Amino acid sequence: MRAFVVVIDGLGVGGAPDAAAFGDAGADTLGHAAAAVGGIRLPVLEALGLGNAAVAAGLRPCPRPGAVAGRLTERSAATDSATGHRELMGLVTTAPPPTYPDGFPDDVMAAVDAAMGGRGWLCNAPASGTEVVARLGPEHLRTGAPIVYTSADSVLQIAAHDEVLTPAELYAACERVRAVMTGEHAVERVIARPFTGAPGAFRRTAGRRDFALPPAGPTALDALAAAGVPVVGVGKVGQLVAGRGLSEDHPTGSDAEGVRLVAGLMGSLERGLVFANLLELDTGFGHRRDAVGYARALERLDGLLGRLVEAARPGDLLIVTADHGNDPAHAGTDHTREQVPLLARVAGAGHPHAPHRGGFGDVGATVLARFGVRAPAGLAGRPVPLPSPPGT
Incomplete structure (x- = not known):
């Protein structure tokens, strides 16, 4: 089957x-x-x-x-x-996960900054990923501060140029941020957003990685x-x-x-x-x-x-x-x-x-x-009526 x-x-x-x-x-x-x-x-x-x-x-x-x-x-x-x-x-x-239409509170950003190695940060507001990288990418290259942003979803996204943080370094930083986003601030996902290129021609790579809460x-x-x-x-x-x-x-x-x-x-x-x-x-x-x-x-x-x-x-x-x-x-x-x-x-x-x-x-x-597997108690859904496989 x-x-x-x-x-x-x-x-x-x-x-x-x-x-x-x-x-x-x-x-x-x-x-x-x-x-x-x-x-x-x-x-x-x-x-x-x-x-x-x-x-x-x-x-x-x-x-x-x-x-x-x-x-x-x-x-x-x-x-x-x-x-x-x-x-x-x-x-x-059933319960809405936390979202941050006004950006993350100061105490959360202090913990996030420490998890990222004390580099500082840019943005801390809802943003389009491509727009925020184009706008703040030059400052990021100059200062080394990662770009931290969110959206209407329960996410904390971290963008970094691969000459500032290699993808491996960015993933490790996101894992540490994931570990501090707990309790009332347990966002659904911490997302790594590596990008490359020069000012005016930045592009996000295919190296995105999501660090989600376990179900x-x-x-x-x-x-x-x-x-x-x-x-x-x-x-x-x-x-x-x-x-x-x-x-x-x-x-x-x-x-x-x-x-x-x-x-x-x-x-x-x-x-x-x-x-x-x-x-x-x-x-x-x-x-x-x-x-x-x-x-x-x-x-x-x-x-x-x-x-x-x-x-x-x-x-x-x-x-x-x-x-x-x-x-x-x-x-x-x-x-x-x-x-x-x-x-x-x-x-x-x-x-x-x-x-x-x-x-x-x-x-x-x-x-x-x-x-032929029994659904765990409380699982939503009912099977779609399907035709029998050919030959049965």
């Missing part, structure tokens, strides 16, 4: 019931990106049934979808990647691991779940690399779950509010996903979903509270046309049911 869960980071399809409470009324990542290019072309996702679950210019419903198609709604009290991935595996975050309770990954089912993380999954429940972890630098890794595992893995994150739409276009770039990148990703559909063996479970929205036409530069798509395919089987409506935890519940 094999299952492959692919999370397209930041692919919202609008319509979260509580969007207004997050300041995201009217957000629709896919719809607004498609409109920005006068209609989007996604033949692979369309054939799986994305047009049966979402409305966007150029996207058509499929009369015989190649997957169970639907929408999932988040229950957690936050809209960040760590929370989203954990709820996909059944763990709902506050059991997830479907823990249950699979306890049952002896191999679980392989691809992309930043291992960082988002703090390694919990994974037997292997394969970080990636691009979506193309992530898809290649998953396709390779489809050729070699005999049993287990592959849980993959594809992050470029979120980091490269959603946060930068580039609607046209988002649409074109999603079209390219659609072509890559065709490799996974083709590589699946009869009976394989392939789930394509997302962890939150990131509407490139919305105000600000933060994630948006949206429903996400669900496309659940059993290779070689026919799929019902009826749309599925449920919660994020349905993904983990479906995977557990597929492997």
Whole structure:
């Protein structure tokens, strides 16, 4: 038995019931990106049934979808990647994690500075990563003080030029900062943001690393691991779940690399779950509010996903979903509270046309049911009704 869960980071399809409470009324990542290019072309996702679950210019419903198609709604009290991935595996975050719309308090920054080696710091405010590096990068090079910033999410981000702090030194500093961000200031993630280049031409590298809090309770990954089912993380999954429940972890630098890794595992893995994150739409276009770039990148990703559909063996479970929205036409530069798509395919089987409506935890519940593993008490979600594998 094999299952492959692919999370397209930041692919919202609008319509979260509580969007207004997050300041995201009217957000629709896919719809607004498609409109920005006068209609989007996604033949692979369309054939799986994305047009049966979402409305966007150029996207058509499929009369015989190649997957169970639907929408999932988040229950957690936050809209960040760590929370989203954990709820996909059944763990709902009920208490909002700490956020810092006015920057971190003085006592926190004193502890952070000490953890970073007493170099001082720049910024300490919510900021766009690319903007803050462009603005403060020259001063950072002159003083050696790391750039510390946050966002609407529960994160503390540290940017440093690789000539000031090598990536290894930056990662070690972030690990020490992670250790002091405890109690009421236990942010979901401390994120290392290495960059390079010269003033006016700084660029962030692919060396981002997330240092997340361990999940506050059991997830479907823990249950699979306890049952002896191999679980392989691809992309930043291992960082988002703090390694919990994974037997292997394969970080990636691009979506193309992530898809290649998953396709390779489809050729070699005999049993287990592959849980993959594809992050470029979120980091490269959603946060930068580039609607046209988002649409074109999603079209390219659609072509890559065709490799996974083709590589699946009869009976394989392939789930394509997302962890939150990131509407490139919305105000600000933060994630948006949206429903996400669900496309659940059993290779070689026919799929019902009826749309599925449920919660994020349905993904983990479906995977557990597929492997015949009992869900831990309190885990959210219900299995998606799937066709039987061919030959059963």
